[in-house]
Amino acid sequence: MTPHVVVIGSLNIDLVTRTDRIPAPGETVSGSDLVMLPGGKGANQAVAAARLSTSRGPRVHMVGRVGDDAAGRRLVAGLRADGVDTGHVRVTRGVATGCALILVDGRGENSIVVSPGANARVKPADVDAAMPLLRGAAVVLLQLEVPLATVRHAIGACRKLGVPTMLDPAPVPRGGLPRALYKSVFLTPNQVESLYLAKMVPARGAKVSDVKGIATKLLARGAATVVLKLGARGAAVATRGGDLTVVRPYRVRVVDSTAAGDAFNGALAVALAEGKSMPEAVRFANAAGALCCTRRGAQPALPTRAEVERLMRRRR
Numbered sequence: 001m002t003p004h005v006v007v008i009g010s011l012n013i014d015l016v017t018r019t020d021r022i023p024a025p026g027e028t029v030s031g032s033d034l035v036m037l038p039g040g041k042g043a044n045q046a047v048a049a050a051r052l053s054t055s056r057g058p059r060v061h062m063v064g065r066v067g068d069d070a071a072g073r074r075l076v077a078g079l080r081a082d083g084v085d086t087g088h089v090r091v092t093r094g095v096a097t098g099c100a101l102i103l104v105d106g107r108g109e110n111s112i113v114v115s116p117g118a119n120a121r122v123k124p125a126d127v128d129a130a131m132p133l134l135r136g137a138a139v140v141l142l143q144l145e146v147p148l149a150t151v152r153h154a155i156g157a158c159r160k161l162g163v164p165t166m167l168d169p170a171p172v173p174r175g176g177l178p179r180a181l182y183k184s185v186f187l188t189p190n191q192v193e194s195l196y197l198a199k200m201v202p203a204r205g206a207k208v209s210d211v212k213g214i215a216t217k218l219l220a221r222g223a224a225t226v227v228l229k230l231g232a233r234g235a236a237v238a239t240r241g242g243d244l245t246v247v248r249p250y251r252v253r254v255v256d257s258t259a260a261g262d263a264f265n266g267a268l269a270v271a272l273a274e275g276k277s278m279p280e281a282v283r284f285a286n287a288a289g290a291l292c293c294t295r296r297g298a299q300p301a302l303p304t305r306a307e308v309e310r311l312m313r314r315r316r
Helices: 041-052 070-081 117-121 124-129 131-135 148-161 179-183 191-197 211-220 260-273 278-292 305-314
Strands: 004-008 012-018 035-039 060-067 085-092 098-104 110-115 137-142 165-167 225-229 235-239 244-247
Touching (some): 004 041, 012 070, 035 041, 035 070, 041 060, 041 278, 060 117, 070 085, 098 117, 137 260, 148 179, 165 260, 191 225, 211 235, 225 278, 235 278, 244 278
Parallel strands (some): 004 060, 004 137
Antiparallel strands (some): 235 244
16 A cells, blocks of 8 residues: 655745736736635645546545635645645634735746745644554645644654655745755755755755755755755755755756745655655656646646646657
């Protein structure tokens, strides 16, 4: 029986508008009509994993919180429709469901501000309540849109159980990533996040030039494996043994990069749960992330297994 995938993280309603360019501080620009879509890094990764799993593959479980409002009910219903088990998504009274404000520019690049709402109430006790799920997990996915104390507790609990965790360090905390969070088995920053973690403040549009140097810094802080998401350059995998493997990208026409990293992480988790090697798993994840960029929105853009396999066959 294939072990399941558990996602502990955020559920948000995304408010999205498109504009020619991201405004500078103090500047007002015109945007398109506002669109309301299901999102949140945790929920996105859960949906990505569920769409990419097969009938015999890993079942996906979500651990998180929503508000007692229409947005929360919509998010939970959407997860269930995609086959995600929501038995550990709690309704929190007195607070709103999380919300993300997303600007997408003419090149498909995005800028995001998150209001956490109920996500800020995800507690270590919620992790403990899901302990039976964690024991049988192939991998547990985590992000930083819920409290750091909860993420730290989850990593510690999984270490005791011998269950690998995959941390998407987004958004990067202002003071950097606490040392305990580097104990995650897989650390999966994108280019901007990796520069912040390496204490190199990036300019807008900055690209990682020294992949090995940055990966070495992050490994030295405790991660067992660093998977750098390099956008149009694919991804790089670095391990403590000194190995560095760059996995080529899949070229697509980028419309909107929102949730591409979430598609990547969900795909990587499914591939590893299915027993694929790391290079194979990253190729699968690259294809999922690339396809996500060809459509607008977060969860609406996440690809299916058939779409990913079709792209991979075409680009061999």
